[in-house]
Amino acid sequence: MTQVSETRAARRSWQDIRDEIHSRVLSRRYKPGDKLPRDEDIAEELGCARSTVQRAMQDLNDAGIVERKRKSGTQVRPDPVTRATLDIPITRVEVEARGARYGYQMLARGHEMTPPPVASAFGLSAPEEMLHIEALHLADDAPFILEDRWVSLGTCPEIVDVDLSVQSANEWLVMHKPYDLMDLRFYAVNANGEMAARLNVSEGAALLVIERSTWIGKRPITTVRSVTTPGYQLLTGS
Amino acid sequence: MTQVSETRAARRSWQDIRDEIHSRVLSRRYKPGDKLPRDEDIAEELGCARSTVQRAMQDLNDAGIVERKRKSGTQVRPDPVTRATLDIPITRVEVEARGARYGYQMLARGHEMTPPPVASAFGLSAPEEMLHIEALHLADDAPFILEDRWVSLGTCPEIVDVDLSVQSANEWLVMHKPYDLMDLRFYAVNANGEMAARLNVSEGAALLVIERSTWIGKRPITTVRSVTTPGYQLLTGS
Incomplete structure (x- = not known):
């Protein structure tokens, strides 16, 4: 007083x-x-x-x-919560912030109908043809994040003309396709055979997965499952 | 326009x-x-x-x-980030919000010197005697979160008189010990023998871990490692 x-x-x-x-x-x-x-x-x-x-x-x-x-x-607040603000940077920026050299490999790219988990992540009532990309982000030539991404051709028609073997879809979308709605989820998985091979880790290794879906005006933009490598930590604070 | x-x-x-x-x-x-x-x-x-x-x-x-x-x-912003606000409720409230019955078991309680990882999480220059608690949160009688917690006796002397076999330290601290600084980290681990036994999961199962440390006026309050059960997801959005 x-x-x-x-x-x-x-x-x-x-x-x-x-x-x-x-x-x-x-x-x-x-x-x-x-x-x-x-x-x-x-x-x-x-x-x-x-x-x-x-x-x-x-x-x-x-x-x-x-x-x-x-x-x-x-x-x-009668039921206090732990509230934190989480910033997830572009993966290239994240790698460079660790003092490592960023690398990027497109593993696969094609137009495919959305499988049920992807349609469900977007809340679609029927499957849609979308761009499907698998890519690997590297730090000092070692695998860092394996991404499995679907991009809506409805909201992102220009992406078919982008050379995604040079620029990552992650970076292109963040710079060109702002969203007004996002879902984000974190969980752990045991590496399956494909993840183990791509990320050069043992099958069964515990990996943190970050899933993100974005929309603009209720229309889907992209949904991505980013599988991180052992030891990866997501940090935040207040 | x-x-x-x-x-x-x-x-x-x-x-x-x-x-x-x-x-x-x-x-x-x-x-x-x-x-x-x-x-x-x-x-x-x-x-x-x-x-x-x-x-x-x-x-x-x-x-x-x-x-x-x-x-x-x-x-x-020249390097757009994905920014999300994350609310982590009291574990009892989280369990009840899923429509499950909350349960709590204190597994161990004692005064111990902080081991190096705990001293380091708090930024202590020397080990300190703190209250060490291991507890299990249950949902419908099944293990939900295993917590390993250290509480500073400097900032929380009253906790020695609290019956932590009835009320969880999580709930008591959230209600009585507000913090002004927090560190939060998320990562995945393979369940070791002790985690597997406590959580009733297979050894090696991938588990999401949430670590949280809090301070008030630069003095430590608590640091807790919460090991979740398979399938646990942390959700947020914008």
Whole structure:
């Protein structure tokens, strides 16, 4: 409270207000499930505009610390979650960030009808002809990620003219086909015979798989299953 | 542009402005690496306050779509990343959300000196005595997650009085020990003999591991390695 009184005279940014409210949650002055005072009352107590409190609360809401509801106001999240932001870069950038030389091999490319798991990942009611690409990303000439990708010819007709033996579909799509909806899933698999051969690992090795599907305006763009190599870790933090 | 002219008369929210700029990025009117017009110029073009543009840009920056820099203004991210927000709930809540009955077994509890990997996860320069807990979370009586956890007695002295055979340390810590810093990592392992026995899976099965370490004011709270069961998927999206 001393701090509040001392700084009340100064103009307070929404970040200051956010930090003050966050510190009250951290110190358990506001506990999980507690209803917070009204924005107006916090604004008056902390000597700032109501819009400043609103901006701060928006940020705390986005961070999963409080929950804002139109009718019932703001409460400290009753069931706190561990919330993290995850950035997955283009694979070339990821390899180069590790100080390794990036390499890329297209293994197969063709037009095929989507098999059921792919149609299901996109939520298609019927199979569609799409571009199917298998490719290997390398770090210092060693296999790094094996990707199995399907690209919609409806949203990406230009891709048929791209030389995907030189530029990866990963990179081309990220640069040319922004999405507005994405599904992302992580799981572990035991390497099957094909994965083991492609990635030069023992059959049965535990591999982290990252699956990603993207859409624009509800139309599918691409779905990709990226199989990583042993020791691969996905890191994030707050 | 028609839309802009039609709506210029109405008062536009920061969300409207954000969506307009985002749609220009999606349509490649603003391309990766492009410098955006100054906030003032966008405000004038779109007929809104400069602070509304600033709020919109902040949101697009947080979403990884543009990059704001104090000196050089705003640009479309030149190396787009796949950015996702990941929420990891309390394990009990996760099990119940699947419609299963939650169960919990404490397997071991004791005060021990931190082994090197734990000291290293926390960034400790010397080993410390901490509370070490091994526990099993169950879904409908079947093993769901095996957790190996270390809790700092410095930041969590009260935990020695908590009956962790009834309430999981996961739940107690989430409710009582908020953190301000977190490290999160995901990787795959082949089940070793102990994991296989505890989780009732075959030795060698591929398992997704989630490791999490938290701090408050740079002091360690807890580090936990959660080994999931075959088929477990972590999902997220945008």
